[in-house]
Amino acid sequence: MKIDGTHYRSLWWNGESDVLDIIDQRWLPHDFRVVPVATMQDFADAIFQMRVRGAPLIGATAAYGMALAMAEDPSVANMDAAWTFLEKTRPTAINLRWALDRCRAALRPLLEAERAAAALTLAHEIADEDVEINRRIGENGLALIREIAARKPAGEPVRLLTHCNAGWLATVDWGTATSPMYHAHDAGIPLHVWVDETRPRNQGALTSWELGKHGVPHTYVTDNAGGHLMQHGMVDMVITGTDRTTRRGDVCNKIGTYLKALAAHDNDVPFYVALPSPTIDWTVGDGMAEIPIEERDVQEVTHVQGVIEGGGIGTVQVTPAGTAGGNPAFDVTPNRLVTGLITERGVCEASEKGLAELFPDFARAAE
């Protein structure tokens, strides 16, 4: 992703300092801050405080956290301690556990002396794989956008709606939901993206920032405007990301996604989910019953962050002091509301059959 002409990933290994550097997303879109992640506590804080966020990016970060742990103490006991320390930071995005499990499975059979180098190599591989997976999701999603464009008068934009930020910032590069947008824009297909603000952390502002940097036309709207836009025929396709999708295609994503899916279903608007395979939880069938939904600090709801009078970034309290609040960070969209899943291997229906046909190797391994 290019920011003012310079290509960035959302995180990268700093060869000079030998630590991981990340874009600290807490300060975007107003301030672009790159910070090192140099201790295990830094890694846990980076994930929990959402300095890095988004399922694939959380997974890649955790892999580098395991690499640090192995550099400090390559014992199995420390490997297990690091797994537990990092895994408990956020419960919903399956990529966190997927990455930690993959690291542990690869490192445990090795000699202690081999683990530090192997762990760092594996972290690099996981990061690079994410970039390639998302690039392919972009190509597969581009085909769907092309189909819509072909039915429109020349020059009329394809109107997409997305929720939260399943963008370049939520992954190592490209994004998942945004990758088809970037590919379509770069292919010269006219686009317009409705961007949901997405309370309480306003990740929609991150999507607006990203799309703006790439030159993709978009309009930032409130969380709750999506249904109105769809009722008035202003949306051709909804495309979101996911933090965990079950083997039967139930989609867990940022709170509010379910409401977009309901509105899309009620207005016959195609509702697609960009789904990298590490985000599939093959052990879970019923998303509503089995996916843990993160409950975050209520202050995220009672306060809002932005540029304050006189400059600088601050928060203001929106509610009366002492207001009781709730902050479930995700919801589950049942597969019956999902038109299709855009994966790196192609597009499939949101069903056990659809996913098993695209990923027979993973489906068999989970049996």
Ligand SMILES: CSC[C@H]1O[C@H](OP(=O)(O)O)[C@H](O)[C@@H]1O
């Ligand atoms: C490509 S995963 C993006 C996914 O992650 C976000 O959650 P959070 O910002 O809390 O990490 C959101 O659910 C996005 O759709």
